[in-house]
């Protein structure tokens with residue numbers, strides 16, 4: 001509430017305890033290669049979407065792992081599933097499947113919510 | 115938690131604190147926030163400990179607030195500091211005692227700078243000479259007022275009328291200590307106990323019967339930080355800092371907070387009121403606030419000084435819960451007495467009314 | 468008459484050098500400051516990257532020196548090596564002097580004392596332990612918190628005492644990253660279901676099969692790696708540890724609660740080595756380790772003729788490198804004694 005001409009700032013910290021990482025766990029189980037991502041950013045560098053819109057697959061992957069799901073939910077559909085990221089990943093992460101699974105997981109959760 | 119581990123660290127961060135003949139300088143803001151603290155300090159030093167404490171009528175701000183608020187350049191701050199030292203030299207003293215941690219931080223920073231860059235010191239000497247005709251010696255000993263109270267904590271305990279003990283349960287009061295960023299974070303070796311596990315206030319609490327609480331956000335800023343407070347638009351950042359600390363200490367159920375002066379008690383005290391106004395949250399027991407004291411106020415209380423003489427009515431978070439727990443003999447009706455008239459106050463000022 | 472070589476230090480480097488020197492027909496005395504030989508290896512439960520038992524390597528040393536005419540002088544600290552005439556005089560702390568034709572210094576390293584990183588609260592917060600403490604738990608077969616419970620969340624802090632200007636160590640200790648990976652997997656083995664987080668500045672997986680083990684830790688064991696150096700540790704009301712770190716890859720500060728935090732203590736020049744260096748006049752580097760005559764082709768030679776180095780007294784080394792370095796020292800000793808016309 002802005003009462004005296006200012007509002008109390010929000011904490012920027014990732015609160016690991018408070019966050020839920022069930023979506024990341026769901027993806028890891030179905031696509032274990034998700035676990036070996038080392039956040040090198042090769043995928044994001046090559047991604048068409050990322051070069052023209054504010055979208056970074058690398059960033060979304062780490063946010064997923066930390067349970068910061070909102071940004072992922074809002075952005076994951078920007079991907080065109082072209083598969084270039086999978087082609088370049090040095091760790092062999094099946095990024096395309098990771099993206100599909102993330103979409104599926106968010107869908108499921110929406111369904112569950114209803 | 116193993117206290118021996120902390121004691122090992124404390125033993126490494128000892129600093130030299132002069133034992134008499136102090137040249138005392140006031141804080142710019144403390145008198146307005148907690149006017150009784152300074153009175154208590156001088157009374158304790160002169161009357162209880164029989165020390166020679168000299169005050170110079172010509173001393174000014176150290177300019178630390180301006181320096182940390184980005185309006186006074188460091189060269190200017192150094193020249194102002196040099197003038198303070200000149201006054202000390204002229205008065206024939208060598209032990210310099212500031213009573214504000216930002217001041218203490220600035221003096222330390224200036225002395226360290228001069229130590230590493232003697233040419234800067236020479237330049238400042240010339241500037242001061244040109245502007246005022248004054249010359250100075252650097253202090254032989256620089257100690258914050260809380261260092262001095264720390265040094266004499268045992269002597270104060272020996273004269274105490276009260277202890278930091280809950281009279282009803284016999285348990286030590288749980289005390290949160292907050293030394294303030296500028297006391298030791300910039301120069302850990304200049305603070306008693308260092309910066310990670312500071313001992314200056316904890317040592318007083320221990321000696322006077324209380325129990326220090328080590329809560330997760332112990333090291334966090336109180337929310338003063340100058341930039342974050344001085345501009346109104348940034349105050350949300352300032353309150354958020356205090357709030358972070360309150361939320362973190364709350365589970366430990368502290369009875370009180372003891373602070374170095376002057377920004378920390380101000381913000382930890384006043385922001386409790388603001389948070390309550392904005393979010394309806396209080397962090398003490400039974401919907402009360404957590405009383406906040408300066409170390410001199412606490413020293414004064416245990417020595418049996420009247421709470422209203424100590425200026426505790428100036429606190430926005432009521433301190434009566436602590437007075438009750440300690441079993442202090444005081445007259446609640448005299449809280450707002452001025453020259454024999456009891457003044458009515460706006461109840462919104464006070465948290466628990 | 469057989470030439471006499473004194474080896475100072477009975478860890479892997481010293482034992483390797485002594486064993487090889489004996490094989491080559493020298494009269495060898497080994498001085499060890501502790502009661503037994505083995506050095507830090509005695510503390511290590513399993514070795515990286517293949518996770519063989521540390522005891523297997525100790526057994527190798529037993530075989531290497533058993534039945535041989537090696538004089539082992541335990542519980543004896545060597546303080547100084549002096550030169551007199553053509554030979555060297557090794558003086559112990561007790562002031563006893565021994566003559567040698569050549570000396571191999573293998574004084575190894577000391578583990579960084581984690582208390583020096585005050586902000587991590589080692590020896591203050593109950594469940595902050597060092598990598599060596601964890602290894603001791605593995606040896607006992609019980610990974611438990613100070614409350615006697617099974618930890619559910621364990622963190623590892625890389626680079627404790629290494630790559631840290633604040634403690635005066637600019638160098639990388641080389642082995643702690645892989646040790647963290649190894650220990651993270653072992654935690655998972657000992658206590659399945661535990662979540663493990665490694666906080667690193669860089670993952671330095673320079674040895675053979677290190678990177679593969681790192682990958683295995685992620686893929687098969689689900690160990691989490693968070694890039695960021697832990698800034699401070701505190702204790703919650705429930706005695707859980709709270710760590711603050713920036714998740715640099717997410718670009719946000721992160722706060723996490725853990726049941727146990729393991730500090731990957733780095734390697735430092737040993738105190739015994741420092742004393743020996745200053746009393747003997749041996750050169751040390753900015754990193755305080757013994758400074759070899761040449762970092763490329765003279766890494767076993769010192770600035771005093773007849774005195775040689777073996778192993779981690781010159782820089783952080785793993786067991787494999789230590790053994791190779793000790794053997795190279797022996798080659799230098801052989802050369803030196805062959806040439807010396809005494």
Ligand code: SF4
Nearest residue numbers: 037038040041043089
């Ligand atoms: S390229 Fe592969 S390893 Fe690199 S960030 Fe993308 S998914 Fe991760």
Ligand code: SF4
Nearest residue numbers: 047079080082083085
């Ligand atoms: S599959 Fe999606 S994320 Fe990957 S490169 Fe194509 S658009 Fe980018």
Ligand code: SF4
Nearest residue numbers: 626629639640643644
């Ligand atoms: S090996 Fe890893 S943990 Fe050890 S000092 Fe080097 S980077 Fe740090």
